[in-house]
Amino acid sequence: MIAITGATGHLGQLVINDLLKTVAANRLVAIVRNPAKAQALQQQGIIVRQADYRDQAAFTAALEGVEKLLLISSSEVGQRATQHQNVINAAVAAGVKFIAYTSLLHADKSPLGLHVEHVVTEKALAASGIPYALLRNGWYSENYLASAPAALEHGVFIGAAGEGKIAAATRADYAAAAAKVIREEGHAGKVYELAGDNAWTLSQLSAELSKQSGKNVVYQNLSEADFAAALKGVGLPAALADMLADSDTGASKGGLFDDSHTLSRLIGRPTTTLAESVKAIL
Template identity: 60%
Template sequence: MIVVTGASGQLGRLVIAELLKSVPAAELVAAVRNPDSVADLAAQGVEVRKADYNEPATLKAAFEGANKVLLISSSEVGQRAPQHANVIEAAKKAEVGLLVYTSILHADTTPLPLGLEHRQTEAKLAGSGLPHAILRNGWYSENYTAGVPVALQFGAVMGCAGDGRISSASRADYAAAAAAVLLAEEQAGKVYELAGDDFYTLGEFAAEIAAQSGKAISYQDLPEAEYQQALVGAGLPEPIATLLAESDTGASKGGLFDDSKQLSALIGRPTTPMVESIQLALASLG
């Protein structure tokens, strides 16, 4: 039995979809905070169990009988370390054979402030005695392509990444990697640095949007504080705006770059190029 936590989220749903290509639905568990949110998965035969990272009792029940568990990192930045610790403790008590954790690219050295809670979780895993594998995921291309409509509206991509190289891949690429590790044998102790095969700067990202849309799009590189305030002005909650601005600064220091191509090796195909992700983003606009 394989349990996927956070199964109602964008990554979790894609992991379930990948697993269903190889595993009977009856052998999969979608562990979610709100079971009603995955009624469609239940209709496909996937078992649904309530699992709240803040409620250890629900985690204990969710992991009962599990051979492997995918711990998709919490979306609640600032609360991740204790929440993940709850999951690790519950998995240990359930004698799970392998826990797979979605960390961040080069967690041990990343300049991104996001790395702190991932390092804390990795340390917790290391001291737990629980067999585990770590997926150090790079940036999702969708983190940037979500801003394509705004770029088209204002004729600019804004950021504070300078000329930092970004090796992103699609969320589906990372989901395929998670499924591959969950389905493979002898994964305990492995750490994967996962990123896209190719890289680009935000200036090149803006130029590609311009080339495909036929509209003039420039890249405006701003000071971090100014970019953060621009995001708040665009309607983003302040914590999210801060996270994105800090991450761009981290990108300027090399935090989102990796050329090891471990992701494509793991999934057995090239990663999705940014050119294709931009095509999909533009096509979705009609």
């Protein structure tokens, strides 16, 4: 059986949808924190088991009979290292044979503060003795496109990435890669640096928004501190605002760029373009 953590999250649901094309529903285990949100999965015949990243014992029980595990990184930045260790310990106890983990693009040398917990998790996987693969995901296009409505309303897209190139891809693109690696054999020991085929800057994103919407949108580059303050000013939690501002600064240093085309080769098709992503949200 194949288990997916965070199965009701954005990425988890997309992975499951992709797996269902070739894997029987009763061979999939959706591990969720809140089973009430997983009723649609159960109705499809998927096995739903409850476990929290913070509860190693519950995860051990949830992984009973599981051969392969897709460990989608926790959303709780600052607690990830401990939470992921719990899952890895549970996988060892349950006899899991293979783990695929969603890490960060070039985690071992990334200028993004997010890289720290991913590196700790990668080391924990190496120490576990379980064969594994690293899915080092770049940025989701949706991370930036979530700001498009406000940018269109005010005519300004703000950030702190300067002219850093961002090789983003959609969640669906990354989900296709995860589904392929967890479904197939032969990926143990692989490190996949996954990113979009065509990198763009936030200035180019603003130009694309202008082109497709007919409204003038310009990019305004801020300092990391000013960008974080602006995000807090519109209601984002302080920790999230600081993380996003730090990530933009990391992008300005090349932290979200990769031109290896590993993702498109892995999924057997080009990644979703910026123009296609903008069209979809408009």
